Amino acid sequence: MSSTQIRNYVAELSNSKDQFNTLSSQSSEKLKKIIQTVQSYQTRMEPLNKNMEQLQILQRNLESCRLKLSQVQEYYRTGRELENTIRQGPTVYTDKFLKAMERIKDALAYFQENNPQDVEFSRLTSLYSIGLGSLEREFDGLLRQTFCPMGDAILIRLMDQKVSDKESGDGSITEDTEQIEDIPNNMLNSLRFLAKWMSENQSFVNKPQSISQGCLAKYCECRRELIRLNLVRVRELLRKAENPSPSSGTVSKPGFLPPNVRGRTKRLPGFVWDISAVRLINETETDELDSEHYAIALGVLVKLMQNECILLDRLQLTASPQDSQVLLFNIFKKGSSDILTEGTCIxxxxxxxxxxxxxxxxxxxxxxxxxxxxxxxxxxxxxxxxxxxxxxxxxxxxxxxxxxxxxxxxxxxxxxxxxxxxxxxxxxxxxxxxxxxxxxxxxxxxxxxxxxxxxxxxxxxxxxxxxxxxxxxxxxxxxxxxxxxxxxxxxxxxxxxxxxxxxxxxxxxxxxxxxxxxxxxxFFIRDDGNILNRITGMINRSSIDQKERSFLKSLWNDFNNGLNTLTKQHHLISIPDRELKNSLEHQLVRDLVVLYRGFWEKSMSIAFTTNHDKYIKLSVEEFEIRIRHLFNGTSTNSTRQFLNK
Known part of the structure; x- marks a missing residue:
């Protein structure tokens, strides 16, 4: 390549560089203008953004107000829309009726909080009270539908059964106790549901007693009447068994009543017991009390109480076991009082x-x-x-x-x-x-x-x-x-x-x-102890006279004879208790060995005989071993050795 061409290339490169620099400068200026424009736009948009946020808040508030207004309007319409439903009562659709009662309760809560003076509040209160009354009647009707007097076959079976004594530690009936009445679970669930609903939704009722107490009163009244009828029927069955007649029906058939209520048994003098009323004895009636039948009736009463405890536990109408006991007492107060009163009159x-x-x-x-x-x-x-x-x-x-x-x-x-x-x-x-x-x-x-x-x-x-x-x-x-x-x-x-x-x-x-x-x-070994103590009063000197030597010899002879007698007698006794045996061994060793040691030492220091072995036959250690052998069953050989000395 020639120099001319090189110079031309260099010139073109230089020209391109100048053009690039020019374009770069122009681009930088344009970018700065764009940044300035954006910054200016952001500055102008801040008020607009704030306005948009405020508009959104206003929109939400308007929507909330619209919903609240619609809800308030619904509260005001509740009375008109549900009046017919409430006045008709829960005849067919109980769920629909309860939903209507829920709407009325919500409306009442709104008016009570915001405008209790409004006429609509009074109207809703009246409807709510009417609705609760209808539910009470529905509860009462459901009670009558669920419970009925027991049949003769069930009552006769109760008279034949023994009273169950299966109770838990707190006095309640255990699960093993059989329930007498066969009541479907769906009926019990309906009763429990209605009672619970009325108990939880009684805030707007101005009554002297709460709805839940009203349900308990209805239940108590129903069950009390059934218990009375059952007990009356029990007495009638007992009378028919006592005085059978050809027209008495099934109860007079042989084998229908339990063996313990057939025939007339021995009676005690007194009044004839009647659960339904206080009987007046006339000329045709005997002044006698069938004690066996009276006991059977009492047994049936106890079984009915056990059945009622199981039923209350299944229904769960009360909040605590104490309330259940009160309810049970009210149910059986009349029937049990009649029975006990008749009994105490005799x-x-x-x-x-x-x-x-x-x-x-x-x-x-x-x-x-x-x-x-x-x-x-x-x-x-x-x-x-x-x-x-x-x-x-x-x-x-x-x-x-x-x-x-x-x-x-x-x-x-x-x-x-x-x-x-x-x-x-x-x-x-x-x-x-x-x-x-x-x-x-x-x-x-x-x-x-x-x-x-x-x-x-x-x-x-x-x-x-x-x-x-x-x-x-x-x-x-x-x-x-x-x-x-x-x-x-x-x-x-x-x-x-x-x-x-x-x-x-x-x-x-x-x-x-x-x-x-x-x-x-x-402290039964007194003789040897006394002998050992007698040496204590002797003079403490090595030379004694003939009288004192004779006395000391006599002491040792008495001691040896006493120990010999003790050993022989000990073979005739037995101490089977190890604790007593060890205690006696310890006490004898503790008391006698100390005395024997003093007796032995003083005797050895005194020249009372030329043959000490003739009188002092045991050392202190041998004496202790001899005492211990008395209690361990090994004293036979030792005794023979001692006697041979």
Missing amino acids: DNVLIDFNQLVLRLLSQSKITLETYVQFLQQVTEKSSSNSNVVPEDGTIHELTTNALMYLENLLEFADIIGTTLSLTEAGPQTTTNTLKYLTAIGQNHAFLENKFGKYLFNAIFALMTNLERKSEVYSEEIRRMIFQMNNIQYILKSIYKTNIHRYLLSQDREAVAKITSILDERK
């Missing part, structure tokens, strides 16, 4: 019953007191001592039998407490014994104290008897071991059976008194 039967219960209480008290006296008796010594007490000094049969008997009494603590309190707070023959038993049965502390006092007297009578029975033994050690074995058994038994709880309720020191007697019996 004074001669009550007097006989009171006398029977009092005689039973009196005889029971005499029996209980006689048993305590029996425990205090002492069997005369016979030629065969083995027939009186065990040869090895173990537990007497009377002790085991007595504790077993007292343990069985624990189940009847309140009954025995009531029996024993007969002379202190007992009823008279002219009073109601059942009321007395009910009243005193509530004072558990008093009854527990009386029962505890009886147990205390019985146990100490037993211990007195055992102490006197122990006199059969000729050896003191067997007497003491016999008493300790039995007292230890008594102590362990009263703790094992919780008898001690009743003893402590009567006397806080009762158990301690028994334990103290056992502790006193543990």
